[in-house]
Amino acid sequence: MRNVFVETSNVTRFLSALTALQQRGAEEACLVVVDGLPGLGKTTTLKNWVSQTGSVYLRAKKEWTPSWFMNELLGVLKVHPPHAFQKKYAKALEELGQRQLSAQYDRRTFGLVIDEADHVSSKSAILETIRDISDIIELPTILVGMGRVNDNLNRFPQVASRVSQKVRFDKATLDDVKALVGARCEVPVADDLLNFVLKASDGFNREILEAIANIERFGLRNEPEDGGLTCHDMAGQVLLKSRVSGNPIHVPEMV
Amino acid sequence: MQPGTVPTTLLNALADGSCRTMDELDGCVDLTRRQISDGAGSLIMRGLLERVEVGCYRLTPNGQQAAMEGRIISSGPYRPDRGRCRAAQPNTLRQRAWNAMRMSGAFTIGDLVMAAACGVEKDPEGNLRRYLKALVNAGYLVELPVRAASSKLTSNGFKRFRLVRDTGPVAPVWRHRSKGLFDHNLGDSGEIVLCP
Numbered sequence: 478m479r480n481v482f483v484e485t486s487n488v489t490r491f492l493s494a495l496t497a498l499q500q501r502g503a504e505e506a507c508l509v510v511v512d513g514l515p516g517l518g519k520t521t522t523l524k525n526w527v528s529q530t531g532s533v534y535l536r537a538k539k540e541w542t543p544s545w546f547m548n549e550l551l552g553v554l555k556v557h558p559p560h561a562f563q564k565k566y567a568k569a570l571e572e573l574g575q576r577q578l579s580a581q582y583d584r585r586t587f588g589l590v591i592d593e594a595d596h597v598s599s600k601s602a603i604l605e606t607i608r609d610i611s612d613i614i615e616l617p618t619i620l621v622g623m624g625r626v627n628d629n630l631n632r633f634p635q636v637a638s639r640v641s642q643k644v645r646f647d648k649a650t651l652d653d654v655k656a657l658v659g660a661r662c663e664v665p666v667a668d669d670l671l672n673f674v675l676k677a678s679d680g681f682n683r684e685i686l687e688a689i690a691n692i693e694r695f696g697l698r699n700e701p702e703d704g705g706l707t708c709h710d711m712a713g714q715v716l717l718k719s720r721v722s723g724n725p726i727h728v729p730e731m732v
Numbered sequence: 733m734q735p736g737t738v739p740t741t742l743l744n745a746l747a748d749g750s751c752r753t754m755d756e757l758d759g760c761v762d763l764t765r766r767q768i769s770d771g772a773g774s775l776i777m778r779g780l781l782e783r784v785e786v787g788c789y790r791l792t793p794n795g796q797q798a799a800m801e802g803r804i805i806s807s808g809p810y811r812p813d814r815g816r817c818r819a820a821q822p823n824t825l826r827q828r829a830w831n832a833m834r835m836s837g838a839f840t841i842g843d844l845v846m847a848a849a850c851g852v853e854k855d856p857e858g859n860l861r862r863y864l865k866a867l868v869n870a871g872y873l874v875e876l877p878v879r880a881a882s883s884k885l886t887s888n889g890f891k892r893f894r895l896v897r898d899t900g901p902v903a904p905v906w907r908h909r910s911k912g913l914f915d916h917n918l919g920d921s922g923e924i925v926l927c928p
Binding site: 698 | 843
């Protein structure tokens with residue numbers, strides 16, 4: 478499989494939301510919520526964005542407290558955490574502010590990404606701390622969740638009102654599957670098999686990648702004819718495992 | 733004239749601790765008035781000289797001790813670089829790959845290329861392979877015993893790595909001449925970590 482990051486429609490929407498965030502009217506509204514079911518490429522997209530921009534990435538834990546959150550943030554920033562919470566807070570603001578300034582000089586976007594934000598989206602203490610940090614230094618903060626973040630945030634209007642952009646990661650379309658397979662698969666694939674990949678994977682990127690690995694494994698051993706590997710060529714082969722039942726899905730002779 | 737010669741000459745000329753004017757110094761050292769002024773500025777920045785009044789200089793106690801020890805003033809930095817006002821780090825492939833390593837658990841070179849490459853690099857896999865080798869030798873990364881599977885028939889799979897020494901946000905830089913990695917995150921102004 479080729480090591481290429483593919484810009485699917487979800488990625489394009491995410492990048493557009495960040496561009497829109499920079500042109501926001503209210504300076505304090507710098508929260509972005511990225512939501513979607515597991516396996517739609519949220520974490521991959523965010524990891525790519527964080528690597529490219531040098532932003533700060535944190536993965537929320539179920540038992541996070543404000544103090545634990547702050548310690549982890551300072552740990553990622555490589556600052557020795559002081560004992561008192563107010564000192565930790567001041568230190569985090571100072572460090573994040575410096576990094577943001579440095580990124581601005583370099584004409585880069587800089588932000589704080591909190592993955593698995595469902596764990597903290599119902600904890601007011603942590604949300605308020607995040608809101609304070611984001612407000613004071615106008616730091617774009619991206620909360621990444623699996624469908625519950627938006628609903629949970631509605632309980633905290635002072636936080637929800639600062640959400641400037643909401644990005645929903647949807648299931649892949651046929652164009653997305655074509656883009657993914659075209660860029661990453663080392664074997665050409667015909668349209669009928671692409672359609673079956675979309676149907677069998679139900680549009681989940683994780684399953685599409687599994688299908689690409691199996692198609693490639695087969696295609697490298699049995700060179701396809703012009704026009705790419707078809708369903709007929711791969712008939713009876715395992716394409717991927719069903720997310721619902723866990724059973725293998727075989728490629729039929731005809732779709 | 734070697735860098736640092738001017739302040740060292742001035743330090744020696746004022747070694748007796750007396751207060752001397754520009755005219756007196758101009759007469760006793762082989763320097764121009766501009767050089768004396770610049771050299772005095774350099775010593776003042778280091779806390780070795782004080783300006784009693786305009787055009788009149790005297791060594792501080794630290795300066796007198798430095799003169800007694802015969803210290804040579806070099807042209808290098810006079811205080812530790814604590815990275816407070818540092819310019820932004822260059823946005824290189826290795827820096828972006830280091831960012832990706834810091835937030836990943838286990839990763840292959842392919843994972844890093846996917847996260848860090850931006851399409852203009854000539855051979856990102858080769859570049860990161862050499863970089864990761866240096867990081868493994870210096871003890872920043874460990875190679876995991878189980879490889880990631882490949883879809884190719886005779887392939888041994890891909891090596892997987894884990895970051896075990898996350899020293900900070902700035903990627904260690906490979907220095908060919910010293911055969912080591914220079915880590916900006918360590919010490920006051922970075923340290924060399926040798927790759928055995």
